[in-house]
Amino acid sequence: MAELKLGIEEKEEQKLQSLTTDIVVASDVSEEFSLPDYVSEIRKLLCVRAQVLPESKFISDSGNSSNLEFGGVVTYLVIYTDDEGSLCALPLTSNYETSTTLASHPTTVIINTEVDSVQPRVNAPRKLTIKTRLKSRIMGWEENEEKERIEGKSTADEMFMERNITEEKALGIRQISMQNIKASGSFDTQGEARLQPIWCDAKIITSDVKVQNNSVSVRGEITIKCICKSQEGIVTLTKTEPLAEEMEAQGAMIGDMARVSGRCVSLAISNEQSGDSEKLFYDLTSELEGELIRNTEVALTRDCYSTKNETDEQYKVIDLYSCIKAQNTSFTINESVKRKNNEINEIVDIICDPVCEKADFKNGKAILSGKLNLTVIGKKENDEEIEYLSENYEIPYKYACDTGKLMGDLIAMWDVALGNLNARYEGEKLLVNAEIYPSYEIMEKQKCQILDTLVINKDKEIKKEASCVRVYFPKDGDTLWEIAKKYHTTVVALKEKNNLNESSLNGVKSVIV
Numbered sequence: 241m242a243e244l245k246l247g248i249e250e251k252e253e254q255k256l257q258s259l260t261t262d263i264v265v266a267s268d269v270s271e272e273f274s275l276p277d278y279v280s281e282i283r284k285l286l287c288v289r290a291q292v293l294p295e296s297k298f299i300s301d302s303g304n305s306s307n308l309e310f311g312g313v314v315t316y317l318v319i320y321t322d323d324e325g326s327l328c329a330l331p332l333t334s335n336y337e338t339s340t341t342l343a344s345h346p347t348t349v350i351i352n353t354e355v356d357s358v359q360p361r362v363n364a365p366r367k368l369t370i371k372t373r374l375k376s377r378i379m380g381w382e383e384n385e386e387k388e389r390i391e392g393k394s395t396a397d398e399m400f401m402e403r404n405i406t407e408e409k410a411l412g413i414r415q416i417s418m419q420n421i422k423a424s425g426s427f428d429t430q431g432e433a434r435l436q437p438i439w440c441d442a443k444i445i446t447s448d449v450k451v452q453n454n455s456v457s458v459r460g461e462i463t464i465k466c467i468c469k470s471q472e473g474i475v476t477l478t479k480t481e482p483l484a485e486e487m488e489a490q491g492a493m494i495g496d497m498a499r500v501s502g503r504c505v506s507l508a509i510s511n512e513q514s515g516d517s518e519k520l521f522y523d524l525t526s527e528l529e530g531e532l533i534r535n536t537e538v539a540l541t542r543d544c545y546s547t548k549n550e551t552d553e554q555y556k557v558i559d560l561y562s563c564i565k566a567q568n569t570s571f572t573i574n575e576s577v578k579r580k581n582n583e584i585n586e587i588v589d590i591i592c593d594p595v596c597e598k599a600d601f602k603n604g605k606a607i608l609s610g611k612l613n614l615t616v617i618g619k620k621e622n623d624e625e626i627e628y629l630s631e632n633y634e635i636p637y638k639y640a641c642d643t644g645k646l647m648g649d650l651i652a653m654w655d656v657a658l659g660n661l662n663a664r665y666e667g668e669k670l671l672v673n674a675e676i677y678p679s680y681e682i683m684e685k686q687k688c689q690i691l692d693t694l695v696i697n698k699d700k701e702i703k704k705e706a707s708c709v710r711v712y713f714p715k716d717g718d719t720l721w722e723i724a725k726k727y728h729t730t731v732v733a734l735k736e737k738n739n740l741n742e743s744s745l746n747g748v749k750s751v752i753v
Contacts, residue, residue, distance in 0.1 A: 254386050254538055256410050258559050259651065259685070260344035261380030266356070267338040269314055270371040272363070279330055280322030281365035286630040287615045288360040289317040289591050290372050292336075292353045293505060293527075299342075299349060306345050311337035312353070314372055317439055318360070319591070319617060321628050327474065327588070327617075329439035329467075338376060346380030348414050350531065352655060353377075354595060379653065381413055386558065388541060392549075392696035400548035402730055403541050404721050409562035410538040411683060416456060416489050416498070418529045420505070427466060427477040427520045435468040435475060435520060437509040444483065444502030444526050445659055445677050449568050451496040456487040456532065458500050463659075464522050466509055467589055474588050474619075477520065489532050497566035499679045500530030501655040531653070533563045533681060541691040545725045550700040556692040561651075564644055565682040570659065571639050573612065573676060576669045580631040584618030588628070590663050591615040594637075594676055599652035601643065606652055606682055608639045612674060616663065635672060643682050654680040702728045712751045720745065727753040 275281065297310035316332040342349075356373040363369055393401070429435060441464075448459040460483040468475045487500065505525045545551050596610035612635040620627045643650060659675030712723055720731045720743045731743065737752045745751075 255383050256386055256538065256558070257348070257381045257383050257412055257561065259379065259561060260346055260382040261342050261378055262651070263340070263378050265338060265340045265376045265378060267336065267374045267376070268371065269334050269336045269374065270369070271334045272367065272369045273332050275330065275366040275368065280326070280328050282320045282362050282368065283323050283325070283365070284321045284628075285318070285360060285362050286321065286617055286628060287319040287591055288358050288370060289593070289615070290355045290358045291315050291503070291593070292355060292374065293503065294351065294353055297349060297351060299346070301345065302341070306342040307339065308342050308349065308378065309337070309339045310351055310376070311335065314355070314374070316370060318368065319439065319630075325627060327438055327469065327628050332370070334370070334372070336374060338374070340378065342378075342380055344380060344382050347383045348381040350379045350415060350653065351376055355593070386690065388691055388694070390544070390694045390696070392698055397546065397548070397696060400546050402545055402547060402724065404543040405539050405541055407537045408540050408560055408688065409535045411561040411563055412534045412536065413531055413563075416487055416500070416530045416532055418527050419485065419487050421483075421485060421526045421528065423462060423481055423524045423526070425479060425481070425522060427479050427522070429477065429520060430475070432468075432470050432475055435470050437520065438467045438469055440464065440466040440507050440509050440522070442504040442507050442524055442526065443658055444504060445657055446483070446500045446502055446528070446568050446679060447570065447677065449498050449500045449530070449679075451489070451492050451494060451498050451532070452486070453494060454488070454490055454492055456489045456492060456498045456500060456530070458485045458487060458528060459483060460502070462524065462526065464507065464524060466520060466522070468520070476589065479522070485528060487528060487530070492532055493534070497533040497563055497681075498530055499533070499566050499568065499653070499655075499681050500528055501657060501679050502526055502528045531681065533566050535562050540688065542689065543721070543725065544691050544694050545728070546696055547728045547730060548702060550697045550702060552695040552697065553691065554693040555689050557687050557689050560686050560688040561683055563681055563683050565641075566680070567641070568677065568679045569641070570675055570677045573635070573637050573672065573674045575635050575672050577633055577635060577672070579665060579668050579670050580633070581618075581629060583620045584616070584629055584631070584665070585621050586619050587663060587665070588617045588619055590661055591617065592658055592661055592674065594656045594658050594674075596654050596656045596678065599654065601650045604643055604646045605640045606643050606650070606680070608641070608652075608654060608678060608680065609636070610656065611636045612672070614672065616670070633670065637676070639676070639678060641680070645684060649685040651683045651685060652680055654678055710753045712753050714745050714748060714751060718745055719743065723751055723753060729753060
């Protein structure tokens with residue numbers, strides 16, 4: 241992992257990070273599962289939820305390019321009914337591995353993998369095939385050394401070198417190592433006894449992220465949900481715990497920016513009987529990861545010449561990146577969609593995963609566009625018979641945030657998490673209220689012309705007549721720097737000769753050179 245070092249002391253040699261890779265790679269995961277003997281057979285499949293747990297990445301050099309290999313685990317929650325019509329759920333997992341070629345040699349690679357689609361098929365009561373399409377956005381940051389080449393310069397020439405140096409913001413970005421969080425506790429069973437867990441879920445919300453010296457402070461909440469079967473029917477238990485973690489980030493300083501997101505790695509629910517009461521306990525492992533971002537001032541030589549000898553200059557254009565905003569925030573979605581299934585009498589649970597698909601920039605705002613992939617698990621109750629049904633909805637959303645920039649080449653990185661979710665039927669409509677927690681970074685890319693090569697012509701020394709007085713009549717757009725370079729003098733000398741306090745030529749009719 242490259243160190244985050246952007247403080248530049250020597251003006252002739254500096255390291256700048258540039259975005260050399262920003263691609264989306266699609267991959268497919270397909271596996272046939274055999275249900276274990278201790279679970280019921282599948283009569284009707286209601287829903288398969290898929291989530292990605294990235295685990296590894298490896299970059300190898302391949303000449304002018306790099307090979308990137310990455311992978312992890314796809315976790316599934318299969319919700320179905322058995323031969324007796326009872327609601328059942330089964331967790332499954334598949335490993336995934338993906339490789340691609342990068343057209344550069346990045347020192348920092350950030351990968352965000354999401355589930356694009358899930359296609360389950362029941363082959364037999366105990367046979368299930370799941371095909372999953374994954375989409376991975378890969379952003380590669382390469383550290384390049386920008387070094388001026390000045391030929392023919394000796395130590396004695398330094399006093400005759402004139403530089404036009406400007407301070408510009410440059411971006412440094414690196415990943416913060418993953419950090420595991422473990423939590424355990426019990427649910428308030430609301431007076432219900434002998435509850436049988438069917439499935440469970442956990443959401444990790446990071447609402448406040450602050451950078452400290454050598455660490456990142458993360459605040460938010462963890463919500464654990466468990467769907468249970470009781471003698472009276474289906475019961476939903478929830479437990480919310482505060483999230484307060486310090487993530488190690490060596491080299492971090494107050495004033496840096498950071499973006500952190502979390503995900504559930506594993507969640508186990510267990511029963512414990514004590515006397516006449518029964519409790520449900522949970523053991524949760526979750527994971528935090530993010531990026532540390534720093535803008536620092538770097539000194540760039542825009543122009544250079546000698547007052548003693550004639551010079552030949554060559555320039556080049558580089559991409560200079562800076563972060564203009566990094567934030568964890570939230571917004572609410574209130575939508576109504578046409579109901580698909582009028583047979584559902586009661587909503588049992590809602591399976592929902594928010595997806596952010598793209599960012600557009602317009603009129604000083606970044607507009608994040610995405611959708612809620614929502615599955616309603618409900619029941620139809622008639623003549624003392626209960627049948628469980630499901631229906632799928634896709635609810636688009638947009639969220640606008642200020643960038644502070646009306647123009648420019650802007651780039652966004654993001655992640656979204658789901659907070660509280662409520663839905664209910666009202667006539668022919670399904671009303672949805674959802675809290676969405678996006679974490680995002682907005683970066684700006686600017687073209688910057690800098691000095692590449694300067695050749696000092698030692699055999700072409702500039703001859704100056706001491707008694708010669710030259711007068712230059714400025715044109716619109718002229719600067720003291722340009723005049724000084726043209727006549728091989730200095731800006732300081734021009735100010736002294738012309739009694740100028742500033743470098744501006746506003747109102748100046750003539751300049752003695």
